[in-house]
Amino acid sequence: MASLSSRHYTLVFALIMSCLMSLLMSGVITFINTGLDAGFPLRWLRAWLVAWVVAFPLVSFIAPLAHRLTRRFVQAKEL
Template identity: 40%
Template sequence: MTVIISGISTLLALGPGAEMLARWPVAWITSWSVAFPTVLVVLPIVRRLVSRVVAVQ
């Protein structure tokens, strides 16, 4: 997911070309390094909330 999002964002910011292709890997690793730890923290919280909502119904 981070590859796709960073690719689209980089493409929109720079347009198609060599510069975009050169900067995309840096954008991807930056977005991944933020997204992965965020998922590790947020996922357990979301699972607990969902289980409470589903259990109530």
């Protein structure tokens, strides 16, 4: 499998994180709001597309900040 340069880490992280989180959250919220019936998969897909369009730029912007804050709170163990 080909790998990308480490300079693409934040973008790839944002893509994966935004896809997974928006998929899971839109599914849960769609289920809670509308229930599970024959139209659920299409409603979920529509909700996910809207959520992902919002989530990807937000995660792209917020991920570096979250990494910096995490490094402040979590110290690496020294051997």
